[in-house]
Amino acid sequence: MAQTDDVVRLVRDVLGAGDIVGVYPHGSAVLGGLRPHSDIDLLVVARRRTTAGQRQALTDGLLALSGSGAPGEPLRPVELTVAVQDDIRPWAYPPRCEFQYGEWLRDAYLRGRTPEPGASPDLALLVTMVLRGSVALLGPDPDQVLDPVPPADVARAMVAGVPELLAELGTDTRNVLLTLARIWTSLATGDITSKDAAADWALARLPAVHRPVLARARAVYLGEEEERWDDLLPQVEPHAQYVVRRIGRLATH
Structure with missing residues (x-):
């Protein structure tokens, strides 16, 4: 899909190809296929922490590449999550998320807000879906990059x-x-x-x-x-x- 390719290209340009371990789809793409209203959900595993400038560049780029979800919008909404490999392997709960873009925060982004790093229980679910899908858009297979998440952590992340x-x-x-x-x-x-x-x-x-x-x-x-x-x-x-x-x-x- 051209839109997905554009997002992966943005990530490579902003973070640098050498600092990316892999890019992996999750969500609908690996749980039965994209539906008419599905987002493009991607997990980026990075080698190092991001800078404020990189997070701003990712946000600016995604505002242009991600659809708002409005009727008739030709672009799908994008949810992009970046995690540093050392923050999620070995696995520990709650995991640290380096960056996350989602269309539910578009208005905040347009007002100047930039996603900041922080604890993100939801990564338990994302990593689990990535491993289940076993698809790599960039980098090695996910089971070479990520540790399985204990089911108890997946459950408490959902409830959280x-x-x-x-x-x-x-x-x-x-x-x-x-x-x-x-x-x-x-x-x-x-x-x-x-x-x-x-x-x-x-x-x-x-x-x-x-x-x-x-x-x-x-x-x-x-x-x-x-x-x-x-x-x-x-x-x-x-x-x-x-x-x-x-x-x-x-x-x-």
Whole structure:
């Protein structure tokens, strides 16, 4: 995909080819294939820490290469995560993330905010998906670069991300609903699936009153329906809270 190639080229130009261990896809690309509304999710494993100038250059470049997610946008949204190999191998929780770009923060980037390094439990899930996908866009195979993440760390990373997801329910409704379904599915089954497969699993277990919201999110994600929430808006919050309660019960066992 030309867009992915452009992002990899940006990373090479900014970080320097010699300072990149590898670039690896995760998310939908390795969990069943890209859907109409899928992001391009990439993990970059670097040899050394980034500078403020490099992080700014990555942000500026990605603002141009990443789609905003607006209807009719020709570019897919990009989620790019950079981690230093020595910060994630040997594995320790919580891992340190060197840089992360995501479209949910586009407005903040345009106001001058630049992603900063810091602890990122979500890397547990990203590394696990990268190893499962076993695809290298640049560098050696991921199992030569990354250590497996203990399942307990994957589970607690998922649970740690729930409050942030709920805070975005009103602005990123479809993605939040599908991600909550995937967390519920993963905690119950021990497997990480695509968002639509997780929605299928959850829909079979939801009370009838809570199914329409997730069914809409799944259909939009697959390109079967246009995105709209006005008709289901009163049901969105109760659905999310129901799923969060199910997640909470599994997390305490």
